[in-house]
Amino acid sequence: MEPGTIEAINLHKSYGRVRALRGLTFSVKGGEIYGLLGPNGAGKTTALKILVGLLKPDKGLARICGYNVLIDRTRALRFVGYIPENPVCFQNLTVREFLEFVGSLRGLGKEEIEEGIERYLSLFHLDEKEDELIGGLSRGMIQEVLASAAFLVKPRVLIMDEPMAGMDPEAQRVFKEEVKRLAAQGAAILMSSHLLDMVERFCTRIGIISRGVLVAEGSLDEIRRKAESGEEATLEEVFLKLVGGGYGYA
């Protein structure tokens, strides 16, 4: 698999008077697992939605594997697996139907789709649920179905917004293993999360945004240095120092 790339260059986006992004710039190379952190309302979801073409930036450039998402959305999205923030899915499709749907839209062959469905339903222990309507599944299971769909298309770029919210520990482990496997094959992985412990252990690079701009980026050590925190400082301590938060506890 050719390595994937994600580039967000000087992204600006406003909702009426609210400026969600104010010149956000970062990039993710193939093989990297990039954790995008930030307090609520910092602009994480907006940035991810721009990268998958769901939102149009007021200014700036979003590129996936070299393709400008705004101009060449469909070509860019051929490389992307995406897990949205809310576990929303087609309530009245069965798990199998949904995965077949996503596979068909990607132009995967019937056998390839079948193989993928079997693999991921088995990995997430969803085999018994394959003919159940998605509307009847729990939040965590829907998240697993969405993750299966994202993995099924063999993405060169994986963009995920709080992907593990609601997953049980076993599913989280399977999920992380699969993400690592994809990264090892050259996929560029971008995920937003509030689970700082997980990000600290799992991501190879971290970006912290606040009020629509990137305030720090790099490995945990690099961010520690930037925040002038001690060598033993946890990501949580560094994060709170950088975004000036802590709700009075920092």
Next chain:
Amino acid sequence: MATRRALTVAKYLIKNYIVNPFLRRLRRALLFFIALIIVGGAIGLAMYLATPSPEEAEEALHMSLRRELHSLGINKRVAIDFLSLALTLALIAAALRGRAYLTVAEEAEYEVLLAQPITMAEYVIGRSLLSFAQTALFSPAYAFMIPAIYDLSGGNLIKALLFPAAVLLSTAFISFATDLVASLKAVLRERERLLKVATYAYLVVGVSHSLAIRYASPLLTAPAKLVAEPVVYCATVIEPWQLVATELTIEALMVTGILSALAGISRRLQPELVKPVSEVLRESAGERRSRAMYSPSPGRALFNQVFLFEFTSPSHLRNVGIGVSVAALCGYLFSHVLNVPRLIPRFAADIAMLLVIAQLVGLIASMILARDLASLWIYRVYALSLAPLAKGLLLKYTLYFSEVLLAFSAFNAVASWEPVSLLYPIVALPISLTASFLLLALLSYIASKRRIVKQAPTGLYFFEELAVAIVYAVVIPLIAMSGVIFRLVLGYATATLLAAAVASSLALACLIFWLASRALAGLIEGLDIVS
């Protein structure tokens, strides 16, 4: 645009919205229903064809039907003109109503489907095919009308068999044309006002011309005339079937052209112009003016929140005012200015009222699920008693029903110069209360059987639809009956009788409100509704 991908989108959307929620669950019942229609239609047709009736008798039957319609002022020209007018007004309404984006029931269409590598044209065409399939779902019922059309056409079997195709094509025309208008509005975005202004101008010119000639202006009938003609010609004697077939072919080409235009325009759409209903509702809630929520009485605070603030909001009062005024104006134009057969305005108003009530039932069901039940946990945790909530909800939805009835009463009052018609919403108050109670109670019960009430509405699903169907089954006949009874009472028009009708309705409404609010409070307190 890859047609194959658009068809894939349509296929899975149809599965999600039609096949799995309805057909999959009702497979046997549906197969039985379809078989019944086919067998019934075939038997009916065979009986017509096989009856060895003399030619004169056949002719006498359709002639007598025709004479009956003529006596009501309905002839071929009037039928075509008013069907075209209705279709054109539907298109004009699509241009004037709503905002400059596409609304979808499920968030997944935006968050999941549009994050796939499909073009907007493929998505919009797939979606339009779904809308058409939803409308066409009831098309087997047209088969029931074949014998009647066969009779009206003077025994022309080919025209009778072409009738379902004519209705289906007219459905396709209006469905795709409405989608085209919606997409055009979304593409225009900030300049959407221009489209609205142009449409208003066209409407004003059309209405003015209608007033001048005292009949429906060609400006308001011409755009859909070719669609209306084959439907009506199927039931006429003179027009040959070849003419109907030719017009249907042209209509099919027109529909294909509209689909191509839709694909072309959709290419200019952005995914962010697709908004889930949940987001639209959230935005509309956000637009409401913030009001002081404090009240020294806990019950009053709850009542104010669910009923009073919403009911007395300027936008709500403005919309009701506009609706009633427009209805009254239409009543005046149709009955006193335009040279329209006497029966048509009243008949159209009655049908429209039932349709609007049916729409309102669905809308209220969505609101109950999306707003009231989704935030029920807040009231259950923080409110001292749910009785004010039950009262507020009952009153709110009863008033919605009454406001719609008031608009149609204004139409009738002006059309017939009978101001007492305005009393109809009061007379129908017990029915409005019953409808509100049924909706709230049934949906609360269904919500208690769900794992969770969605915080974001995803439209109505099978069981909610079932609840809505039950309410339709009770409310629509009641409203229709009450309208007839009210008219009979007006026929006698004695002040005593009217006063008695109003007083007894008010007394009955008070009794229903007293009983229903207690029952509802007990229900939402006792049911395990997880929101």
